[in-house]
Amino acid sequence: xxxxxxxxxxxxxxxxxxxxxxxxxxxxxxxxxxxxxxxxxxxxxxxxxxxxxxxxxxxxxxxxxxxxxxxxxxxxxxxxxxxxxxxxxxxxxxxxxxxxxxxxxxxxxxxxxxxxxxxxxxxxxxxxxxxxxxxxxxxxxxxxxxxxxxxxxxxxxxxxxxxxxxxxxxxxxxxxxxxxxxxxxxxxxxxxxxxxxxxxxxxxxxxxxxxxxxxxxxxxxxxxxxxxxxxxxxxxxxxxxxxxxxxxxxxxxxxxxxxxxxxxxxxxxxxxxxxxxxxxxxxxxxxxxxxxxxxxxxxxxxxxxxxxxxxxxxxxxxxxxxxxxxxxxxxxxxxxxxxxxxxxxxxxxxxxxxxxxxxxxxxxxxxxxxxxxxxxxxxxxxxxxxxxxxxxxxxxxxxxxxxxx
Numbered sequence: 001x002x003x004x005x006x007x008x009x010x011x012x013x014x015x016x017x018x019x020x021x022x023x024x025x026x027x028x029x030x031x032x033x034x035x036x037x038x039x040x041x042x043x044x045x046x047x048x049x050x051x052x053x054x055x056x057x058x059x060x061x062x063x064x065x066x067x068x069x070x071x072x073x074x075x076x077x078x079x080x081x082x083x084x085x086x087x088x089x090x091x092x093x094x095x096x097x098x099x100x101x102x103x104x105x106x107x108x109x110x111x112x113x114x115x116x117x118x119x120x121x122x123x124x125x126x127x128x129x130x131x132x133x134x135x136x137x138x139x140x141x142x143x144x145x146x147x148x149x150x151x152x153x154x155x156x157x158x159x160x161x162x163x164x165x166x167x168x169x170x171x172x173x174x175x176x177x178x179x180x181x182x183x184x185x186x187x188x189x190x191x192x193x194x195x196x197x198x199x200x201x202x203x204x205x206x207x208x209x210x211x212x213x214x215x216x217x218x219x220x221x222x223x224x225x226x227x228x229x230x231x232x233x234x235x236x237x238x239x240x241x242x243x244x245x246x247x248x249x250x251x252x253x254x255x256x257x258x259x260x261x262x263x264x265x266x267x268x269x270x271x272x273x274x275x276x277x278x279x280x281x282x283x284x285x286x287x288x289x290x291x292x293x294x295x296x297x298x299x300x301x302x303x304x305x306x307x308x309x310x311x312x313x314x315x316x317x318x319x320x321x322x323x324x325x326x327x328x329x330x331x332x333x334x335x336x337x338x339x340x341x342x343x344x345x346x347x348x349x350x351x352x353x354x355x356x357x358x359x360x361x362x363x364x365x366x367x368x369x370x371x372x373x374x375x376x377x378x379x380x381x382x383x384x385x386x387x388x389x390x391x392x393x394x395x396x397x398x399x400x401x402x403x404x405x
Contacts, residue, residue: 001273001274002270002271002272002273002274002275002397002398002399002400003398003399003400003401003403003404004190004193004194004399004400004401004403005193005194005196005251005270005271005272005400006193006194006196006197006272007194008191008194008195009195010195010208010211013191013194013195013208013212014191014208014211014212014215016191017187017191017212017215017216018216018217019216019217020180020183020184020187020216020217021180021184021216021217021218021259022217024176024177024180024259024260025173025176025177026177026260027064027173027174027177027260028173029064029101029102031171031173032062032063032064032101032102033102035061035062035166036062036063036078036084036102038166039051039062039078039162039163039166040078040079040080040081042161042162042165042166043078043079043080043134043162044080044081046132046161046162047131047132048080048131048132048133048134048157048161048162049079049080049123049128049130049131049132049133049154050077050078050079050080050123050126050128050133050134051077051078051133051134051135051136051159051162051163052075052076052077052078052119052133052134052135052136052139052147052159053075053076053078053136053159053163054069054073054074054075054136054138054139054143055067055068055069055070055074055075056068056069056136056138057138057261057338057339058136058138058159058163058167059074059075059076060261060338061163061166061167061338062076062078062084062102062166063076063084063100063101063102063104064100064101064102065086065096065099065100065101065102066099066261067096067099069138069139069140071142072088072089072092072115073087073088073089073109073115073116073119073143073146074086074087074088074089074092074096075087075088075136075139076104077119077122077123077126079126079128082126083104083105084102084104085104085105085106085107085122085126086100086104086105086106086107087106087107087109087115087118087119087122088106088107088108088109089108089109089110089111089115090108090109090110091108091111092108093106093108107122114146114150115146116143116146116147116149116150116151117150117151119147119150119151120147120150120151120153123151123154129153130153130154131154131155132154132155132156132157133154133155133156133157134156134157134158134159134161134162134163135147135156135157135158135159136159136163137158137159137160137163137164144156160343164342164343164344167337167338167342167343168335168337168342168343168344168352168355168357168358169355169356169357169358170337170357170358170359170381171357174262174337175357175359175381177259177260177262178259178262178263178264178336178337178359178379178381178390179390180259181218181256181257181258181259181262181263181264182264182266182379182390182391183391184213184216184217184218184257184259184264185213185255185256185257185264185265185266186266186391187212187216188209188212188213188216188255188257189253189255189266189268189401190401191208191212192205192208192209192212192253192255193251193253193268193270193400193401195208196245196251196272197245198245198246198247198272199244199245200244200245201242201243201244201245202227202228202229202242202243202245203227203242205227205253206222206225206227209222209225209227209253209255210222210225213255213257218257218258218259220257220258221257222255222256222257223255223256223257223258223263223264223340224254224255224256224265224340225253225254225255226238226252226253226254226255226267227251227252227253228243228251228252228253228373229243229244229245229246229249229250229251229272230243230246230249230250230372231370231371231372233250233251233252233269233372233373233374234367234368234369234370234371234372234373235367235373236329236330236365236367236373236375245272246272247272247273248271248272248273248274248275248276249271249272249273250269250270250271250279250372250373250374251268251269251270251271251272252267252268252269252373252374252375253267253268253269254266254267254375254377256340261338262337262338263336263337263338263339263340264379265336265340265361265377265379266377266378266379266391267363267375267376267377268376268377268394268400268401269283269286269373269374269375269376269394269400270283270394270397270400271283271397275397275398278371279372279374279397280397282366282368282372282374283374283397284397285313285314285317285319285366286364286365286366286374286375286376287376287393287394288313289310289311289313289314289328289364289366290310290362290363290364290376290378290393291393292309292310292312292313293306293307293309293310293332293333293346293362293364294362294380294387294389295309296308296309296310297346297354297360297362297380297382297386297387298354298386298387299354299355299356299382299384299386300353300354301353301354302350302351302352302353302354303344303345303346303347303350303351303352303353303354304346304347304348304349304350304351306332306333306346306354306360306362307331307332307333307346307347307348307350307364308348310328310332310364311328311332311348311364313364314327314328314364314366315327319366325367325368325369326366326367326368326369327366327367328364328365328366328367329365329367330365331345331346331347331348332346332347332362332363332364333345333346333360333361333362333363333364334346334360334361335358335359335360336359336360336361336379337359344358346360346361346362354382355382356382356383356384357381357382358381358382359379359380359381359382359390360379360380360381361377361378361379362376362377362378362379362380363375363376363377363378365377376393376394378390378391378392378393379391
């Protein structure tokens with residue numbers, strides 16, 4: 001029997017958790033100010049007059065203001081120099097002020113007025129009547145289109161030239177928050193493995209994982225959760241129907257939580273029961289591909305080299321080539337932070353150079369349609385001396401969590 005899999009109950013496991021968020025430090029006001037300073041320096045360097053960051057993770061990253069995107073325009077204008085200003089429905093101004101970390105004037109529009117015209121008049125009052133204006137890459141098209149049509153005097157471009165350039169390099173405070181979130185999720189993974197028994201459904205395991213994240217201090221529970229048994233583990237993001245666990249099934253669980261907005265994302269694959277020789281072979285090959293990707297992730301190398309290293313390992317053993325199945329059908333990894341998938345990406349056409357502070361998933365999944373799949377997913381961040389794991393990879397097919405390591 002696989003070590004650490006089975007033998008407990010949901011009740012026993014939930015009772016064993018404690019709040020793992022004690023001592024967590026949120027992002028400071030000073031760091032938010034430094035982010036705006038960096039963005040403004042980049043705008044000046046690129047001759048961009050201002051950027052607009054919409055409600056969502058970009059607004060939160062630069063201002064500490066948590067606000068969900070909707071059909072109403074809510075966001076902030078960050079000029080290349082000077083104070084930022086907000087745009088929001090007039091009736092939301094009092095609420096918006098309560099949510100701000102970085103304060104600034106709120107330009108309010110009534111429900112029968114155009115927020116896009118207000119955007120232009122605000123820029124004009126700020127002394128900007130021409131030039132390049134970056135629009136949040138995550139803003140919906142209707143918002144961009146409204147701004148563009150109302151204010152044709154500006155040249156519009158993708159604000160990712162600023163937002164991504166700032167966000168892809170994580171600070172020590174961001175890395176600390178992600179480390180704690182990942183510590184929580186790994187503890188949840190270990191408990192989820194222990195509650196497994198023949199007859200349990202994927203739906204039941206998902207419910208346990210949500211409750212376990214809450215018990216460990218992630219108040220909103222699971223940010224996402226994928227639980228797969230048997231042949232369905234060959235589908236990277238799962239199937240529409242629940243499954244029932246049987247002896248010797250491959251199990252794949254991919255889940256995460258949020259802490260101060262920062263996201264964890266860890267996958268574990270293991271066998272409930274005894275691994276067959278085929279399962280053992282593929283599990284070990286997946287581990288080798290993950291290790292090859294990690295070794296290739298060195299400062300100064302292109303992101304593509306990390307993906308290539310994992311893919312070459314698999315292709316040497318007859319999988320693929322490229323994205324063909326059986327093999328690795330998707331990129332090796334993605335950046336992570338306030339969004340679960342963010343810049344840059346570990347994929348063969350990504351030329352971005354690796355720098356200290358970048359954070360990535362490492363998950364070169366092997367999919368064998370009609371049989372099973374194996375995904376080992378851990379994350380790492382780049383230091384000046386090379387990559388460092390947030391969570392250590394699975395130990396072995398017989399002892400995935402390393403209890404007897």
